[in-house]
Structure formats: C-alpha cells, structure tokens
Amino acid sequence: MAGHGNDDRTGRTLPHGASGFRGPKGTPRDGPLPVTDLRAFRGALYAAARSAGGEAGEVERQTYPLSFHTAAVVLREDEHVVLCHAHLPWIAFATERRNWYTGQFGDPPPWASAFAEAGFDVLGREHLLTPLAEVDTSSLSRAEWHNVRTYGVDTLGGVLFNAWA
Numbered sequence: 001m002a003g004h005g006n007d008d009r010t011g012r013t014l015p016h017g018a019s020g021f022r023g024p025k026g027t028p029r030d031g032p033l034p035v036t037d038l039r040a041f042r043g044a045l046y047a048a049a050r051s052a053g054g055e056a057g058e059v060e061r062q063t064y065p066l067s068f069h070t071a072a073v074v075l076r077e078d079e080h081v082v083l084c085h086a087h088l089p090w091i092a093f094a095t096e097r098r099n100w101y102t103g104q105f106g107d108p109p110p111w112a113s114a115f116a117e118a119g120f121d122v123l124g125r126e127h128l129l130t131p132l133a134e135v136d137t138s139s140l141s142r143a144e145w146h147n148v149r150t151y152g153v154d155t156l157g158g159v160l161f162n163a164w165a
C-alpha cells in the first residue's frame with residue numbers, strides 16, 4: 001500500500017525464512033533463520049500508538065511453532081492487531097488474534113507509516129491474499145511444501161503468518 005511500506009520488497013519471491021519453518025533437526029539448509037529485531041518492533045509499535053492517539057498493547061513474543069510476534073494498538077474500545085514476522089522485517093494487520101492466518105488480514109491504518117519509518121515493510125491485505133500460485137516458491141524446502149499441503153495454505157499471507165509444527 002503506497003505510503004505505508006513497500007510490498008515490492010517482499011516481491012513475489014519468498015526468501016529464506018519466509019515460512020518461519022526450519023524443517024527437521026539436522027537439516028541446516030541455508031543456515032539459521034534470520035531474526036527480526038524485537039526492540040525495533042516495540043519501538044515502532046509505541047511510535048504507531050502515539051501517532052494514532054492510542055496505547056501500545058503488550059508484545060506477545062513468537063514461540064514455537066508460531067512464525068510471528070503479536071501486539072496491538074488500542075484506540076478507545078478498538079484493538080488493531082499487529083503482526084510482526086519473526087524472521088523478516090514485515091508487518092501485517094489482522095482482524096483478530098489467532099495462531100495462524102489465512103485470510104483474516106486487515107488493511108494498514110494510516111498510522112502504520114510508523115513501522116515503515118522504522119525500517120519495516122508494511123504488507124497490505126491485498127498483497128497478503130496473493131494466491132500462492134502467483135508467488136515464486138522455489139526457495140521452499142520439501143518440509144515447507146509438506147506443511148503448505150497439510151494445512152491447505154493457498155495464499156502468501158498463509159505461508160508468512162503460520163503455526164506449522
């Protein structure tokens with residue numbers, strides 16, 4: 001979404017770490033997964049909350065098997081769920097808190113620019129709902145493809161924000 005980040009940097013090619021799934025132990029495949037700077041995410045979350053005139057909710061750190069951290073910006077009675085990919089500097093917005101997402105993404109609010117200013121790419125709903133058939137998935141391992149099929153994932157967002165075990 002223009003002005004909120006750059007969906008183009010996530011492109012249509014999934015980089016190493018996009019699914020958050022490493023595969024079976026003992027298969028190093030491209031080395032360890034990258035790690036998103038959680039302090040930078042917290043700082044951007046507080047900046048976004050200030051910009052929105054709201055409050056930052058507690059950051060729920062990613063734990064296995066989740067591929068993302070969860071937080072919220074609270075405006076009066078309204079909670080905006082913020083997802084931060086655990087391995088790549090990508091932010092998404094969701095309509096509710098879940099353990100994995102398929103189509104429950106929201107459009108970035110105007111104050112999402114605080115995340116872009118902190119160096120994160122803010123992913124729009126339309127981009128996250130891109131059919132997996134339109135994405136270059138050649139970097140996905142056999143184990144990742146097994147999860148895609150097992151969990152019936154068919155969108156880019158479903159690969160990025162999941163809880164594959």
